[in-house]
Amino acid sequence: MNITRYHLPDINESVDRYAILEALSKQPFAEIEESFEMASAGFTLYDDMLRTDFTMEEIFPAGHDFLRFGLRIDQRKINGKVFKKRFEERLRKDREDWEKANAVQKNLFDSQDKPQKYYISKDRKSEIRDQVKLEIAARTLPEPELANVIINMKTGEALLFSTKAVFRKSAPVMFGYFTSERAIEVGPPELLQSIGYELPEAPVGSAFLTWLWSYVERREDAFLELHGDDVAVSFVGSVKLEQSEDGKTESLTAAGPLDKIEEIEIALDKGRQIVQATLEFKLPDGEKYLLTVKSGDFTYALQTPKLDRSDKEDPNGLFFEGLYLVKNGLSYFDELFARYLAQAEIRYVGGKLTSWHDPLLISLREFRDSWKGSGVEKVTMSYGGKEAVLYERESAGAEA
Secondary structure (H helix, E strand, O other): OEEEEEEOOOOOOOOOHHHHHHHHHHOEOOOOOOOOOOEEEEEEEOOEOOOOOOOHHHHOOOOOOEEEEEEEEEEOOOOHHHHHHHHHHHHHHHHHHHHHHHHHHHHHHOOOOOOOOOOOOHHHHHHHHHHHHHHHHHHOOOEEEEEEEEEEOOOOEEEEEEOOHHHHHHHHHHHOOOOOOOOEEOOHHHHHHHOOOOOOOOOHHHHHHHHHHHHHHOOOOOOEEEOOEEEEEEEEEEEEEEEEEOOEEEEEEEOOOOOHHHHHHHHHHOOOEEEEEEEEEEOOOOOEEEEEEEOOOOEEEEEOOOOOOOOOOOHHHHHHHHHHHHHHHHHHHHHHHHHHHHHHHHHEEOOEEOOOOOHHHHHHHHHHHOOOOOOOOEEEEEEOOEEEEEEEOOEOOEOO
């Protein structure tokens, strides 16, 4: 399950909860199985794609601090091979019908004119194409997809849980039904930009993951203190690395516990960067979180420890326990990223980059140096409840 975080600027404690209930009720999901519509989108209850009977108790569980609901999108998907076959059949039939009509006309008028050639216009082709799509759609059931949303009504923080990229694009539009300001996607790149940081051409995610490999795998201590917990952090499963040069991208996927470390170290020495990896956060009591990170758009999928679902009489308790586990897992990731920002500038040795070349570090140092001499004592950014220092003067009147 992928997680995307947003900030809704105009959501706060003073927002009329009944207005939100009304907005959701006015845009419920509508079934399209009995129609020719290709797609449909709308709101449902949280974790229940079949229900749209919104109530205050359903969307605001155990009080008004959290709003929850579902986003459902149904789409009819037309198989490309099926469409091609049907389209060619219709084009052939159109030609045969024209030839028959032309032959009848020639016999009726006993025309001696030069035989006409069959020609189909661009508009006629487009018309046939649309007809074929409708014919196939009428025989195809739409595929339903559900995403869940949780919004903190005090802070405006929103979590989108989805399995399809379409929700990441649609969610800000759907939020617009009950908010006036556009939702802001919140992730490491967006936070950097919000403090005036100019992102390098290379993805921030690959720079972070490459640094994290060195930070985690080369440590002597098994545990890190993250968010107040002792956590054993490790890379598990496969690790994907890439290197782009002269417009070409070379990829390598390292897997297997025995040879993985050596293979990745060799790849990093050759200039490759990690673009996808799965992190395991293991607590002393045995609880595990698995977080898969993709560097390109910095998306992540989180698997939390299993919930005890034996207490069916308290579904709200399960909801809040699950939310706690999600926030906990994300907080570990957030703190690691904050440490990356705080430590990135010390990756220079003798004024030169270390063995792995990271354009993000160059930009970060330039960003830091731009504050020198400006009288600023300290430059920080808050992320995941932690503060990362980007620049700090050693003492009054002295530059760091």
